[in-house]
Structures are given as structure tokens and as C-alpha cells.
Amino acid sequence: xxxxxxxxxxxxxxxxxxxxxxxxxxxxxxxxxxxxxxxxxxxxxxxxxxxxxxxxxxxxxxxxxxxxxxxxxxxxxxxxxxxx
Amino acid sequence: xxxxxxxxxxxxxxxxxxxxxxxxxxxxxxxxxxxxxxxxxxxxxxxxxxxxxxxxxxxxxxxxxxxxxxxxxxxxxxxxxxxxxxxxxxxxxxxxxxxxxxxxxxxxxxxxxxxxxxxxxxxxxxxxxxxxxxxxxxxxxxxxxxxxxxxxxxxxxxxxxxxxxxxxxxxxxxxxxxxxxxxxxxxxxxxxxxxxxxxxxxxxxxxxxxxxxxxxxxxxxxxxxxxxxxxxxxxxxxxxxxxxxxxxxxxxxxxxxxxxxxxxxx
Numbered sequence: 001x002x003x004x005x006x007x008x009x010x011x012x013x014x015x016x017x018x019x020x021x022x023x024x025x026x027x028x029x030x031x032x033x034x035x036x037x038x039x040x041x042x043x044x045x046x047x048x049x050x051x052x053x054x055x056x057x058x059x060x061x062x063x064x065x066x067x068x069x070x071x072x073x074x075x076x077x078x079x080x081x082x083x084x
Numbered sequence: 085x086x087x088x089x090x091x092x093x094x095x096x097x098x099x100x101x102x103x104x105x106x107x108x109x110x111x112x113x114x115x116x117x118x119x120x121x122x123x124x125x126x127x128x129x130x131x132x133x134x135x136x137x138x139x140x141x142x143x144x145x146x147x148x149x150x151x152x153x154x155x156x157x158x159x160x161x162x163x164x165x166x167x168x169x170x171x172x173x174x175x176x177x178x179x180x181x182x183x184x185x186x187x188x189x190x191x192x193x194x195x196x197x198x199x200x201x202x203x204x205x206x207x208x209x210x211x212x213x214x215x216x217x218x219x220x221x222x223x224x225x226x227x228x229x230x231x232x233x234x235x236x237x238x239x240x241x242x243x244x245x246x247x248x249x250x251x252x253x254x255x256x257x258x259x260x261x262x263x264x265x266x267x268x269x270x271x272x273x274x275x276x277x278x279x280x281x282x283x284x285x286x287x288x289x290x291x292x293x294x295x296x297x298x299x300x301x302x303x304x305x306x307x308x309x310x311x312x313x314x315x316x317x318x319x320x321x322x323x324x325x326x327x328x329x330x331x332x333x334x335x336x337x338x339x340x341x342x343x344x345x346x347x348x349x350x
Contacts, residue, residue, distance in 0.1 A: 002296040060170060067333035071278035081103055081288065 022080040029076020036069045100297045101291035106212055106284070127213055134197040134210050141192070167191050167335065175339035176346065183342055186227065190220060191335040194279065198327030201286060202320050209283040209327075214276065217334075221276035222336040229268070232345030244347065275337060284331045286323045290316060 015021035044062040048055040097262030114123035146159035153161060167188050172180045211217050232241040245267045246260035293316035301309035 050339065060174070063329060064333060064336055067278070067329055068337075071274065074281035074285050075277060077285045077288075079282075 022083065025080040026076045030073050033069045033073035037066060040065045098296060103287055105291065112290055130200055130206060130208050132211050134193065134200060137196045138193050164188055170337050171339050175336060179346060180339060180343060187335050187339055190338060191331050194284035194334055195328060195331035198283060198330060202323050211279050212283040212287050214280050217276035217279040221272040224275060225272040228341040228345045235346060243269055271341060275334065279330050279334055282326055286326055289319050290323065293319060
């Protein structure tokens with residue numbers, strides 16, 4: 001456990017400020033939203049297939065969910081450009 | 085990108101876009117007040133376009149409304165009906181209709197500001213400068229907190245925010261702190277940074293692919309330039325979608341926050 005944390009700290013310190021570090025920031029930031037949007041889209045497609053009459057409602061809520069989740073991935077994207 | 089920079093780009097290697105690309109020089113005289121420089125520059129010009137476009141769109145569309153609408157009136161009325169049905173009625177119900185003007189303004193100003201990213205001779209989204217989303221998010225914050233305080237009183241509103249019903253006593257301090265930070269401190273931040281980051285990321289992507297296509301067209305594999313150009317064109321379509329979506333999401337979340345502040349006590 002401590003070894004893992006030390007390794008993590010070493011990676012962060014070594015890559016801070018370098019282009020690899022910037023790529024790492026965005027790469028790590030994109031994992032969660034990728035999984036999240038995958039789950040969201042899967043569930044909403046399933047819901048639309050189960051009840052086609054509710055497709056409009058599901059689609060509206062789906063777009064709100066996409067906007068909220070993609071914001072997190074884009075925080076990482078913008079942060080990787082801003083950090084020097 | 086304006087024409088006079090083209091020869092320099094063709095001559096040298098690929099310079100990826102940086103955050104410096106979002107800073108524009110002054111166009112005229114500048115006024116320095118205590119370290120802050122006020123002047124008219126390209127960003128202010130884009131703001132002028134978005135502001136004038138929003139106002140003139142509605143003025144010309146709804147000036148002589150007819151029972152059988154012409155095209156511009158139909159467009160404006162569809163837009164307002166969209167805000168009314170999908171944003172206000174979904175999130176706030178009929179109680180939210182007094183906020184129609186605020187939400188329509190937010191939606192259309194943000195949409196026109198975002199769409200300027202793909203308009204030919206402008207190509208710069210207004211909301212990629214953090215000031216504009218920040219001001220709109222702070223305005224929305226003032227609105228939903230004022231609505232909550234006016235409806236429930238200050239103590240009642242704080243109780244509504246921090247203590248949702250049905251929480252065991254020993255969890256209350258932690259939950260109150262988390263809810264307070266989330267509702268009062270974090271919401272304007274995420275509201276503004278979501279819009280800002282989407283617009284900055286879109287501008288970066290478009291800049292990378294179109295600058296890249298210019299550089300690749302002057303290299304040996306000519307076809308790579310075409311690939312990059314096609315990708316840039318596809319991204320223009322995607323950016324139209326994202327512009328509308330981000331305007332919609334800003335308005336929907338503001339409506340949701342106002343609706344949450346108006347909520348009846350349990």
C-alpha cells in the first residue's frame with residue numbers, strides 16, 4: 001500500500017510540468033467520464049427500447065446527463081493546457 | 085485564422101495552439117485603472133456581435149407579430165417555446181414562468197456567443213473567456229439564492245439547503261457541510277467552468293485540425309492534409325451541436341437550481 005503510494009508520488013513528481021505530465025492529466029481525467037457516459041447511454045438506449053413512447057423524455061434527460069458528465073472530462077482537458 | 089499569418093505558418097513547423105491564442109491585443113486607446121487595462125479588442129468586438137445579434141433577432145422577429153407567422157417570427161417563437169416547455173415547465177413547473185425572461189436571455193445569449201466559434205470571419209467563441217460564463221453563473225447564483233431566501237427566510241433556506249429530510253442525526257454535520265459547499269460554493273463554479281471548458285476545448289480542437297491541415301498540405305504526404313481538413317470539418321458540425329447543448333444545459337441547470345430553491349418545505 002505504502003509502496004503503491006510512493007510509486008504514485010514518484011510518477012507525479014517525475015512527470016510534473018513535462019508534456020507527458022500534461023497528457024497524463026487529461027488521460028486520467030477522461031477515464032471516469034468515459035465509463036460514466038457509457039453507462040448513461042446504455043441505460044438510456046435500453047429505456048428507449050423498452051418503452052418507445054417515453055423516448056422523448058429519456059432523450060432530454062440523457063442530454064442533461066451528457067452535459068454534466070462531459071464537463072468533468074473537459075476540466076481535465078483544459079487543465080492540461082493551463083498547467084505549465 | 086486571418087490571412088496575414090498564413091505565410092509564416094507555411095514556412096515553419098507546426099505550432100500547436102496554446103492559451104496565448106485566446107488573448108488578443110488592444111485595437112485602440114487603452115485605459116489603465118489600477119493595474120487593469122480597459123480597451124476595445126477582438127473579444128469585446130465578439131461580445132458586441134453576440135449582444136447586438138441577440139437583441140436584433142428578437143426585435144426583428146417579434147416587431148409585427150402576425151397570427152400566421154413568417155419565418156423569423158416562427159424561429160423566435162419556436163425558440164421561446166422550447167425554453168418554456170423543455171426548460172421551465174420540466175424543471176420548475178408553472179411556478180417558474182416568471183423566470184422565463186431570465187432563462188430565455190441566458191439561453192439565447194449563450195447560444196449566440198457559442199455559435200460565433202464557427203461563424204466564418206469570427207471563429208472565436210465568446211464563452212472561451214472565463215469572464216462571460218463567470219458573470220452569468222454569478223447572476224444565476226444570486227437569483228436562486230435570493231429566491232430561496234425570499235421564500236423561506238434566511239434560516240429556513242439554510243435548513244432547506246443543508247438538512248435534507250430523513251437524515252439520521254449523527255450524519256447531519258457532515259452532510260450539512262457537504263451540502264452547503266456543494267450548493268452555495270461549488271454550483272456557480274461548475275456552471276461557469278463547464279461552459280468555459282467546453283468552448284475552450286472546441287476551439288483548441290478546431291485550431292489543431294485546421295492549423296495542422298495547413299502545415300500538412302505543405303509537406304510530402306498531401307493526403308494527410310486532406311484527412312486533417314475533413315476531421316476539422318466534422319468537428320465544426322460537432323461544435324454546432326455542442327454550442328446548442330451547452331446553452332441548453334446552462335439554462336436547464338439554472339432552472340433546476342431555482343426550482344430547488346423554490347421547493348416547498350417537507
